[in-house]
Amino acid sequence: MDGIHRQQHSSRQAFIVGGVFLAVICLYALFFIYPSYRLVSRTRQAVVEQTAKIDRLKILYPVLARSKTLEQNPFEHLLPFPDRIRIHRDALSQLSGKIFDTANHNQLTLFESDFDINSLKNDSRFASITVKLKGELFDFRRFLIDIIALDFFDSIENLSISSHKGPIKEFNVTLNIKIKKNGS
Missing domain, CATH: 1.20.5 (Single alpha-helices involved in coiled-coils or other helix-helix interfaces)
Structure with missing residues (x-):
């Protein structure tokens, strides 16, 4: 065991x-x-x-x-603008034609353009023109670029865009143009 x-x-x-x-x-x-x-x-x-x-x-x-x-x-922080010149008051009659041609070139319909008579009466150095256009937004953008490239362009005073059905819009813009004073 x-x-x-x-x-x-x-x-x-x-x-x-x-x-x-x-x-x-x-x-x-x-x-x-x-x-x-x-x-x-x-x-x-x-x-x-x-x-x-x-x-x-x-x-x-x-x-x-x-x-x-x-x-x-x-x-460059600034856009390359051309040197600005002042156009003679007698050349203002041809300005509507230039704006019309620029609008047509950019596929826009120009249906109204009015000069501000008050800017022409006094001894101002600027003339205002109100332009009413119809077209597409990107065509209007190209139109503005072409207008700004004009050597007598000064500034845009008023800009409004009215929307309609579809891509067609109405644009209302007031342009200031440099003009020569009377007698200069």
Whole structure:
């Protein structure tokens, strides 16, 4: 019986040693292998994110290169207007024709143009003309650019846009024109 008891004792002792060994392996895995696994997992995720970021940057790089070249060019804050001259009062009669031609050139319909008589009576250096047009907004934009390019143009005093059905709109604009004083 003594042999059976020793055999049970050594079997129990082997079982305890095996359990302790298994517990040590589990603790080793818990404290050393699992954190390494999590670190590898995070590293893989970071690599995927960085790869996606690099792909986006590859797409944006030409834009960056273009902006760098544009950054080197000096930027003028003013539009390049031509030198302004004053037209003679006798030439005002031809002004309506120029405005009409400019409107037609930009696919606009000029249906009214009126000079401000008061600006012509006194000794003013400017003449005002009110112009009413019909057409599309982008055509009107081109019209304004062409009018501003005239060398005797001074300023726009009043501008209104009336919307109608569809793309056709009515435009009302008052233009100031530089004119020579009487006797000069």
